Amino acid sequence: MTTDDPCPVFFLSDSTGITAETLGNTLLTQFPAIEFDRMTIPFILNVEQAQAVVDTVDGLVARGLRPIVFSTAVGSDIRRTLATCTGTLVDLLGTYLGQLEEALGTRSSNIPGRAHGLGNAERYQSRMTAVEYAMEHDDGQSLRALEKAQIILVAPSRCGKTPTTMYLALQHGIFAANFPLVDEDFDREGLPEPLRPFVDKCFGLTTNPLRLSQVRTERRRGSSYASLRQCGFELRSAERLYTSHGIPFLNSASMSVEEMAAMILQRMKLKR
Amino acid sequence: MTTDDPCPVFFLSDSTGITAETLGNTLLTQFPAIEFDRMTIPFILNVEQAQAVVDTVDGLVARGLRPIVFSTAVGSDIRRTLATCTGTLVDLLGTYLGQLEEALGTRSSNIPGRAHGLGNAERYQSRMTAVEYAMEHDDGQSLRALEKAQIILVAPSRCGKTPTTMYLALQHGIFAANFPLVDEDFDREGLPEPLRPFVDKCFGLTTNPLRLSQVRTERRRGSSYASLRQCGFELRSAERLYTSHGIPFLNSASMSVEEMAAMILQRMKLKR
Numbered sequence: 001m002t003t004d005d006p007c008p009v010f011f012l013s014d015s016t017g018i019t020a021e022t023l024g025n026t027l028l029t030q031f032p033a034i035e036f037d038r039m040t041i042p043f044i045l046n047v048e049q050a051q052a053v054v055d056t057v058d059g060l061v062a063r064g065l066r067p068i069v070f071s072t073a074v075g076s077d078i079r080r081t082l083a084t085c086t087g088t089l090v091d092l093l094g095t096y097l098g099q100l101e102e103a104l105g106t107r108s109s110n111i112p113g114r115a116h117g118l119g120n121a122e123r124y125q126s127r128m129t130a131v132e133y134a135m136e137h138d139d140g141q142s143l144r145a146l147e148k149a150q151i152i153l154v155a156p157s158r159c160g161k162t163p164t165t166m167y168l169a170l171q172h173g174i175f176a177a178n179f180p181l182v183d184e185d186f187d188r189e190g191l192p193e194p195l196r197p198f199v200d201k202c203f204g205l206t207t208n209p210l211r212l213s214q215v216r217t218e219r220r221r222g223s224s225y226a227s228l229r230q231c232g233f234e235l236r237s238a239e240r241l242y243t244s245h246g247i248p249f250l251n252s253a254s255m256s257v258e259e260m261a262a263m264i265l266q267r268m269k270l271k272r
Numbered sequence: 273m274t275t276d277d278p279c280p281v282f283f284l285s286d287s288t289g290i291t292a293e294t295l296g297n298t299l300l301t302q303f304p305a306i307e308f309d310r311m312t313i314p315f316i317l318n319v320e321q322a323q324a325v326v327d328t329v330d331g332l333v334a335r336g337l338r339p340i341v342f343s344t345a346v347g348s349d350i351r352r353t354l355a356t357c358t359g360t361l362v363d364l365l366g367t368y369l370g371q372l373e374e375a376l377g378t379r380s381s382n383i384p385g386r387a388h389g390l391g392n393a394e395r396y397q398s399r400m401t402a403v404e405y406a407m408e409h410d411d412g413q414s415l416r417a418l419e420k421a422q423i424i425l426v427a428p429s430r431c432g433k434t435p436t437t438m439y440l441a442l443q444h445g446i447f448a449a450n451f452p453l454v455d456e457d458f459d460r461e462g463l464p465e466p467l468r469p470f471v472d473k474c475f476g477l478t479t480n481p482l483r484l485s486q487v488r489t490e491r492r493r494g495s496s497y498a499s500l501r502q503c504g505f506e507l508r509s510a511e512r513l514y515t516s517h518g519i520p521f522l523n524s525a526s527m528s529v530e531e532m533a534a535m536i537l538q539r540m541k542l543k544r
Contacts, residue, residue, distance in 0.1 A: 016534035019298040026291040026387035030380035042534045088375035103360035108302035115298035116530035131435045163403045258388035262288035262314045
């Protein structure tokens with residue numbers, strides 16, 4: 001092993017692996033100088049499969065590497081098998097189950113987690129319905145049933161409305177529509193007509209002119225639509241519109257959809 | 273406090289709160305008999321905000337409740353403040369940082385996590401491009417650039433193609449298209465023509481006839497489209513098509529989009 005070898009990281013789960021990846025990656029961001037080589041192994045359902053992973057990890061250790069293994073496996077036999085591996089094992093659920101059992105005054109179920117399964121069927125179905133709603137109401141395509149929206153994202157083209165809407169729907173089950181602001185909206189006084197009854201549900205996005213121009217250039221190089229001048233005009237006009245109607249807004253230039261969604265939910269006081 | 277009061281649960285974060293919610297909820301699924309009342313408080317950026325949360329938690333304790341607090345805060349001053357709360361504190365990052373520092377032979381950065389921030393800009397941009405691609409290629413809308421797809425989900429109407437596609441794109445940055453199977457596809461021999469060059473990228477979905485009929489009835493009550501007979505015919509024909517072309521498939525009836533995505537990635541050997 002040379003010090004240049006990236007550090008092998010395993011995310012192990014008896015289910016989807018989402019929880020192991022999420023907490024594991026969050027922990028790894030605390031070590032920005034180290035390069036990691038990640039592998040997710042979901043659906044580890046028996047001791048044989050667990051042993052195969054242990055063999056892989058031990059093989060890397062034998063080659064001089066120092067693998068890190070994040071696991072959210074619940075079954076005690078699988079956990080016992082994984083515990084024999086010679087890498088650094090981070091047993092994400094096991095660590096806390098004792099503490100929680102004590103706090104809650106009851107034993108844990110010890111059944112492989114379905115945290116990302118169907119779970120509450122009603123809640124799951126409402127998320128799927130929210131995705132459908134978001135698809136139908138993307139980019140002002142349909143103005144029907146806008147009253148059902150819990151939030152309407154408003155912004156000029158290419159400020160991040162669509163992915164943010166999708167994220168709100170898919171992850172949080174929020175009924176989210178989005179509505180594009182175009183030149184004609186800035187010529188007229190007031191909000192675009194379809195939005196007027198719903199100003200309380202509107203949330204604006206903006207970005208930086210240079211960033212917007214870059215993104216639009218990828219779509220239509222050399223167009224007036226992508227020009228810095230036009231982008232600056234639209235963003236200034238949009239912010240004026242938001243401010244004059246008391247519409248909260250945020251700048252998408254340096255934020256991920258996850259961060260925008262979290263801020264939007266917080267500022268609009270929407271329950272996740 | 274009566275034993276009927278749901279147990280208050282807080283997910284605290286100096287960032288989006290996604291990691292705290294994900295691991296916290298996974299842990300709570302291990303206690304299925306207990307009812308929880310969840311609240312996420314993201315973007316706790318200073319000691320004053322942390323103290324306000326501590327006051328809230330302590331207020332609940334004073335009323336006889338036993339709140340559980342999951343935190344992914346990184347800053348040591350915020351963590352110290354949260355540690356003074358009288359609820360059960362589960363310090364999700366703090367628990368492991370020492371272990372990882374030792375394993376990696378270096379100190380952690382101690383900078384509030386941006387695990388769900390823009391992170392690797394290139395990777396983030398490719399996820400956003402994947403969302404755009406998925407929107408354009410939903411439901412066979414566009415057959416352009418199908419060669420760019422890493423996966424093409426194939427299924428009769430209402431088997432879960434769209435949300436699964438969106439999840440693959442948004443969460444994993446996978447270029448995913450989807451293509452609806454209709455009656456004419458079952459009349460003819462072989463795969464629908466646009467799919468033929470890409471059979472290796474196809475992944476089928478199926479469901480149970482009764483479930484499909486219920487879902488379609490919500491959309492078009494009393495139609496032949498929603499009839500049990502038609503649903504059974506389409507699902508049988510689809511499975512025959514998958515089998516005869518060696519297309520892997522799964523049944524979406526009892527699986528979440530998260531579980532389907534994890535299985536699809538695993539079976540298609542796609543890197544997350």
